[in-house]
Amino acid sequence: DQQVKQNSPSLSVQEGRISILNCDYTNSMFDYFLWYKKYPAEGPTFLISISSIKDKNEDGRFTVFLNKSAKHLSLHIVPSQPGDSAVYFCAAHYGGATNKLIFGTGTLLAVQP
Amino acid sequence: EPEVTQTPSHQVTQMGQEVILRCVPISNHLYFYWYRQILGQKVEFLVSFYNNEISEKSEIFDDQFSVERPDGSNFTLKIRSTKLEDSAMYFCASSWIVYSEAFFGQGTRLTVV
Secondary structure, three states, rough: OEEEEEOOOOEEEEEOOOOOEEEEEEOOEEEEEEEEEEEEOOEEEEEEEEOOOOEEEEEEEEEEEOOOOOEEEEEEOOOOOOOOOOOEEEEEEEEOOOHHHHHEEEEEEEEEE | OOOEEEEEEEEEEEEOOOEEEEOOOOOOOOOOEEEEOOOOOOEEEEEEEEEEEEEEEEOOHHHHHHEEOOOOOEEEEEEEOOOHOOOOOEEEEEEOOOOOEEEEEEOEEEEOO
């Protein structure tokens, strides 16, 4: 049951360029979305989030865009840095009292110097 | 910066043995979680805990699993009789309120042999 999908298992980008990571979801009950970064042998680290009432949220080099009609969100990293190389997960939160996160399968970003 | 800490970082156990994974969530957080990631798969929700009781659990969280907050700082996951398929990275997480980001620990790698 893949309610949150990240169709690109990997992405390679040159340092200084834009990285765009994509995520699609199927459940219209999701109302809050998060991006996490994960290095090997570490836990996921929160990056940025967006509520379903917004279509964009920006924090420094990171911007998340949400297109509710398409059930699609994307994370833009500008400019990309070698230290950004990691696995990126999008996660979705159901509406209501539950605080369960549904994670995508992740995209491995490699930023080449 | 406050962080979620987990011990041990790696646990090897024989099939059928009981294991307890330990976590110290961020001190002013109210919601606590366990997630797991089987090698090569996505991060999966196991259980959430609020106000000293389970608020939600997944179908993975069967009678072999239990959680406890034995004092004001620790949060534990117990697996009563481990199976080979319980081998995974187990992540503890905590959050302040329902619609806020969850902060994850570095994980415990459980290997059942």
